[in-house]
Amino acid sequence: MTAKCKIFPEYIPNDWRREPARRAELVLYDAFRNNLGSDWTVFYDVAWLARVRNLVPEDGQTDFILIHPHFGILLVELKGGQISYSATTGQWTSTDAGGTAHIIKDPFTQVQRSKYALKNKLSSIPSLAATKFPIFDSVAFPDVRVGSGQLRLDAPSEIVIGFDDLANISAKVTSIFHYWNAGQKHNIDKKTIDTVIRLFAPQIELRNPLSSQFAQENEEILRLTSNQFKALDGLRRVPRLAISGCAGSGKTVLALEKARQLAEEGFRTLLLCYNRHLADHLEDRLGELPSLDVKTFHGLCHEFAQAAGLKLPKIGSVSQSQIDTEYPLLLCEAVSNQPALKYDAIIVDEAQDFGRDWWDALEMCLKDGKQGVLYAFFDNNQKLYKRSVGIPETFACYELYDNIRNAQPIFRCVEHYYSAMQSKRIEPRGPSGRPVEWARYKGKSDLQTVLSATLKRLVKTEQVRCSDIVILTPHNLEEKSALLSMQCGDDYQLVNLTARKHKDQVGCSTIKRFKGLESNVVIVVELDDELTKRPETEFINELYVALSRARNHLIVLRSEKFNDSLLPL
Numbered sequence: 001m002t003a004k005c006k007i008f009p010e011y012i013p014n015d016w017r018r019e020p021a022r023r024a025e026l027v028l029y030d031a032f033r034n035n036l037g038s039d040w041t042v043f044y045d046v047a048w049l050a051r052v053r054n055l056v057p058e059d060g061q062t063d064f065i066l067i068h069p070h071f072g073i074l075l076v077e078l079k080g081g082q083i084s085y086s087a088t089t090g091q092w093t094s095t096d097a098g099g100t101a102h103i104i105k106d107p108f109t110q111v112q113r114s115k116y117a118l119k120n121k122l123s124s125i126p127s128l129a130a131t132k133f134p135i136f137d138s139v140a141f142p143d144v145r146v147g148s149g150q151l152r153l154d155a156p157s158e159i160v161i162g163f164d165d166l167a168n169i170s171a172k173v174t175s176i177f178h179y180w181n182a183g184q185k186h187n188i189d190k191k192t193i194d195t196v197i198r199l200f201a202p203q204i205e206l207r208n209p210l211s212s213q214f215a216q217e218n219e220e221i222l223r224l225t226s227n228q229f230k231a232l233d234g235l236r237r238v239p240r241l242a243i244s245g246c247a248g249s250g251k252t253v254l255a256l257e258k259a260r261q262l263a264e265e266g267f268r269t270l271l272l273c274y275n276r277h278l279a280d281h282l283e284d285r286l287g288e289l290p291s292l293d294v295k296t297f298h299g300l301c302h303e304f305a306q307a308a309g310l311k312l313p314k315i316g317s318v319s320q321s322q323i324d325t326e327y328p329l330l331l332c333e334a335v336s337n338q339p340a341l342k343y344d345a346i347i348v349d350e351a352q353d354f355g356r357d358w359w360d361a362l363e364m365c366l367k368d369g370k371q372g373v374l375y376a377f378f379d380n381n382q383k384l385y386k387r388s389v390g391i392p393e394t395f396a397c398y399e400l401y402d403n404i405r406n407a408q409p410i411f412r413c414v415e416h417y418y419s420a421m422q423s424k425r426i427e428p429r430g431p432s433g434r435p436v437e438w439a440r441y442k443g444k445s446d447l448q449t450v451l452s453a454t455l456k457r458l459v460k461t462e463q464v465r466c467s468d469i470v471i472l473t474p475h476n477l478e479e480k481s482a483l484l485s486m487q488c489g490d491d492y493q494l495v496n497l498t499a500r501k502h503k504d505q506v507g508c509s510t511i512k513r514f515k516g517l518e519s520n521v522v523i524v525v526e527l528d529d530e531l532t533k534r535p536e537t538e539f540i541n542e543l544y545v546a547l548s549r550a551r552n553h554l555i556v557l558r559s560e561k562f563n564d565s566l567l568p569l
Helices: 018-035 108-125 162-181 190-200 211-220 225-237 250-262 276-286 296-309 320-337 358-364 409-416 443-462 530-532 536-547
Strands: 006-010 041-050 057-070 072-076 082-086 091-094 101-106 137-141 151-154 161-162 205-207 221-224 240-245 270-275 293-294 347-348 371-380 395-402 438-440 468-473 493-496 507-512 519-527 550-559
Touching: 006 018, 006 190, 018 041, 018 057, 018 072, 018 162, 041 108, 041 190, 057 108, 057 190, 057 240, 072 162, 101 162, 108 137, 137 162, 161 162, 240 250, 250 270, 250 276, 250 293, 250 347, 250 371, 250 519, 270 276, 270 296, 276 293, 293 296, 320 358, 409 536, 409 550, 438 443, 443 468, 443 519, 443 550, 519 536
Parallel strands: 006 041, 072 137, 137 161, 240 371, 240 395, 270 293, 270 347, 347 371, 438 550, 468 507, 468 519, 493 507, 519 550
Antiparallel strands: 041 057, 057 072, 082 091, 091 101, 205 221
């Protein structure tokens, strides 16, 4: 049996095959997949953004891209149905199976524009800039017989794939290459083809945590669902996109991947968030990329204001709300005075933490202003700050509805706190996991006893590493929490998460500071009657954040005075 081509995507979801608009495309997809040999690489429904000569980023799209190491690259623009063209009006139409005629774009002009857009895109990739790709174009009318001769002066039948060509598609695409190439042979090496594959069909994997207790779960690889892949596809198609999703839906993974892609493609990119702990985590995940910066919003404002020689408000002498108001104004002034500070693209993670007027400042940080690349990832369930929050209306919107982080029992707890913001029910995709543990304590002394016993069981009996455990409290660690003063045994020490350095130290953090992060095991503690003094909505949001931080196992220790009606027991 002859080896088949490499094709992306490798699998077409059933719901795609039920879409009438995709019918003709999938006919050609199946013809390519079943008849082209192993030398071929095929991409279906490809889109990209490219900056041409330092102008505003422009998008490109085509139905199929074929690559052959000896022939080159072929773009195929497809139009289904019965096709007609009027030279009088210059109008193309497609008539569907029901007899309805639809005005369509000129496929030959479309594919020619896409060809030049792709050339510009490939030449903008540092690792591909030196490669001279032979790129050609063609058109497919898979529902009609084309025949021979010229359809139009710029539309020879030699570059058109018709219904009669589907049975021997390999010979047809080879003849199209020969038409353009005049028999000339090229040599695109495997490394270059692999680079193009990573560009147009990036592979992302989410691996389960590394704790020895969860070894069976760690054998699974949680790939992004089709919902997340569609989101990534959307990220390639539009310059402004707001992606919403519950905790654990893959928002940060998508933000990281998009930031990495843009930086590798030569865009000067900023990955931004509110939380310093999260920024450090993102920076660790990405490593060093020359065109990528990772910052907090306030860190960005402070750094750019200093670079522009502006006077900053003295920390401690003004309130946080004043800083939140003044810093965006300083940022606008800084980039106005120093345009070299501006970015090609900005990615914002945990965007629900950003004040409404911060977005205007971020637009000022883009070289192309309102036309610049700006993406926001957010979860309205996680609003822990009182700022006026609002993603600009100019953003296109996309919703993630698969939870791919939490084990099933944890998901069932977190689901209790979901707001009505989601248009679809959140679907759990995580491992089966173990039941959530709930325990009570009488006072601080009893909490120390219960927590010590819990840690001893986890570390000694269940052999969980201290680095795989995080303890979260709703109280300020330095002022109201008793955690850092507790003696929980000689084998492990409780420390502020930011100060954790040794393998026998268990990190502690406030819930707010740990937002956006996650851990294999999370122990939520110090749920007490003091919390009833806070607005209930505010604390409900904190509980949602706290419980959703656990990937594999969740333990909740609450005071006997705590109102259990707030918990998903």
